[in-house]
Amino acid sequence: MSGASVSFDRAAAYYDETRVTDPDALRAVVDLLASVMPGRGPVIELGVGTGQIALPLVARGVDVTGLDLSADMMTVLRAKPGGPSLPLIQGDATRLPIADGSLGGAYMRWVLHLIPDWMGVLRELDRTVVTGGTVAIEPGGFSGPFRETYLRYREILGDAVVAVGLTAVDRDEQLDEGFALVGWALQDEVPVMYERTTTLQEVFDEVPSKRWSWTWRVPDDELASATEEVRAWAIQRFGDLDRPIPSEHVHWRVYRRAA
Amino acid sequence: MSDSIAFDRAAEYYDATRGLSEEGVRHTTEALVEVFRGAGPILEVGVGTGQVAVPLHEAGGRVVGLDLSRPMLAKLLSKVGGTPTFPLIEGDATRLPFADDAFAGAYLRWVLHLIPDWRAAVREVARVLAPGSAFVAALGAYGGHRHEMQARFAEITGISTEPAGLAWNGWEELDAEVASLELQKLPDIGFTDQDRDNLEHFMQAIEGNRFSWTWAVHNAATREDAAAEVRRWAEDRWGPLGEIPPETFDWRFAVYRLP
Numbered sequence: 058m059s060g061a062s063v064s065f066d067r068a069a070a071y072y073d074e075t076r077v078t079d080p081d082a083l084r085a086v087v088d089l090l091a092s093v094m095p096g097r098g099p100v101i102e103l104g105v106g107t108g109q110i111a112l113p114l115v116a117r118g119v120d121v122t123g124l125d126l127s128a129d130m131m132t133v134l135r136a137k138p139g140g141p142s143l144p145l146i147q148g149d150a151t152r153l154p155i156a157d158g159s160l161g162g163a164y165m166r167w168v169l170h171l172i173p174d175w176m177g178v179l180r181e182l183d184r185t186v187v188t189g190g191t192v193a194i195e196p197g198g199f200s201g202p203f204r205e206t207y208l209r210y211r212e213i214l215g216d217a218v219v220a221v222g223l224t225a226v227d228r229d230e231q232l233d234e235g236f237a238l239v240g241w242a243l244q245d246e247v248p249v250m251y252e253r254t255t256t257l258q259e260v261f262d263e264v265p266s267k268r269w270s271w272t273w274r275v276p277d278d279e280l281a282s283a284t285e286e287v288r289a290w291a292i293q294r295f296g297d298l299d300r301p302i303p304s305e306h307v308h309w310r311v312y313r314r315a316a
Numbered sequence: 317m318s319d320s321i322a323f324d325r326a327a328e329y330y331d332a333t334r335g336l337s338e339e340g341v342r343h344t345t346e347a348l349v350e351v352f353r354g355a356g357p358i359l360e361v362g363v364g365t366g367q368v369a370v371p372l373h374e375a376g377g378r379v380v381g382l383d384l385s386r387p388m389l390a391k392l393l394s395k396v397g398g399t400p401t402f403p404l405i406e407g408d409a410t411r412l413p414f415a416d417d418a419f420a421g422a423y424l425r426w427v428l429h430l431i432p433d434w435r436a437a438v439r440e441v442a443r444v445l446a447p448g449s450a451f452v453a454a455l456g457a458y459g460g461h462r463h464e465m466q467a468r469f470a471e472i473t474g475i476s477t478e479p480a481g482l483a484w485n486g487w488e489e490l491d492a493e494v495a496s497l498e499l500q501k502l503p504d505i506g507f508t509d510q511d512r513d514n515l516e517h518f519m520q521a522i523e524g525n526r527f528s529w530t531w532a533v534h535n536a537a538t539r540e541d542a543a544a545e546v547r548r549w550a551e552d553r554w555g556p557l558g559e560i561p562p563e564t565f566d567w568r569f570a571v572y573r574l575p
Contacts, residue, residue: 098400122380128415142357142378147414154405155404156392156393156406157389158398159389159400159403160403187399187400
């Protein structure tokens with residue numbers, strides 16, 4: 058695979074408003090990462106963004122270095138309390154500027170769907186993470202009614218809404234296969250519940266403003282007309298669009314580099 | 317690719333041919349700890365085998381090391397037992413892969429002479445430093461007998477031993493460049509160190525083509541003849557080189573602070 062990874066420069070100003078992690082979920086994620094990272098050597102977050110995870114993780118004593126393609130996202134990070142304490146690399150996860158075997162571990166959330174050569178990222182982690190090191194990934198993706206809704210958009214809009222990297226469905230399986238190719242084993246799957254009170258109505262209200270990266274390659278007018286079509290379908294399928302949809306567990310997948 | 321000189325070829329013998337005495341290392345570490353007091357990551361440009369960074373890290377400094385040479389970084393890692401201790405970044409000083417304001421301090425030692433566009437490297441350091449942080453630089457000029465032997469080598473070959481980048485003693489040029497970036501010059505760090513080695517070994521390193529200032533003499537026979545002539549000349553003047561009492565060196569680190 059080739060092609061450019063997707064930069065989040067355009068999302069820097071609103072990212073934290075639109076990707077909210079509730080405090081309980083964030084605590085669970087930080088607990089998980091603090092416990093699985095081997096505690097010997099620096100840990101890198103790929104796609105560190107605005108530091109939603111990295112900052113609390115540093116506060117827990119983990120030696121985190123952040124990498125992001127977007128300088129604008131990291132500017133938001135630096136303005137937060139504790140922001141100046143992180144080394145921040147502006148770079149591409151498919152070509153890590155990191156010495157062989159010099160990382161204790163790595164983690165990332167909601168990143169690999171943005172990278173066409175996501176398999177190249179796994180190879181880079183295999184090169185840079187020390188034997189016995191850990192990589193933890195929450196690939197993101199859609200579930201439940203959101204997944205069905207996304208699939209309706211995909212039927213209408215086609216490839217323009219298909220992620221350039223890991224696709225929006227079956228991410229876990231793709232990841233496991235990818236890590237198997239570099240000789241790493243899945244060690245653990247840790248469920249985390251992100252409490253969101255999203256409704257489908259909110260989704261349809263937000264889609265035209267293009268807050269989500271899956272909409273960025275669609276022309277505005279096509280997105281608006283597709284939204285009308287999907288909304289009509291959703292009313293048939295789900296009834297009341299204002300009904301809160303219960304959150305589901307997502308899984309952090311933990312891989313270990315064998316000797 | 318960079319025009320800067322990578323030390324790939326020197327990874328195996330670097331530590332045998334360059335370095336301070338144990339006491340000199342201690343002086344350097346204490347001085348840097350004092351300058352960089354406070355939280356936040358510290359960048360070393362040209363970290364090499366970690367002669368400065370490893371003791372600084374052990375003294376509590378939050379070092380991030382960058383080098384153009386992958387073999388030098390591998391050597392550093394093997395010196396610390398193969399277990400990573402701080403981030404090691406592969407990169408070019410003239411295009412640092414870091415976000416603006418990413419560091420609370422930066423230093424470099426015996427590096428700027430290897431970088432033709434050393435002014436760009438200084439600008440990059442200023443860019444990645446946060447307001448108020450310190451920048452420390454040491455240049456690589458010899459003193460005493462070493463300086464005379466180097467000058468004699470240049471005389472014999474007719475090929476300058478002046479470096480590709482900043483002059484060995486280019487302190488004033490460095491001050492001027494840094495001043496143009498509006499950094500404030502603070503008092504130098506200075507201390508006297510006793511030679512950890514003798515001139516016989518220095519002579520052997522010249523004969524072994526182990527210093528970057530002999531690399532410009534591409535013809536091996538020319539280089540070897542010149543080295544033999546330097547040896548005859550030096551022994552005529554000073555007697556057996558292994559018996560010359562250890563010299564002392566006045567080391568100097570320029571210190572600057574961002575506004």
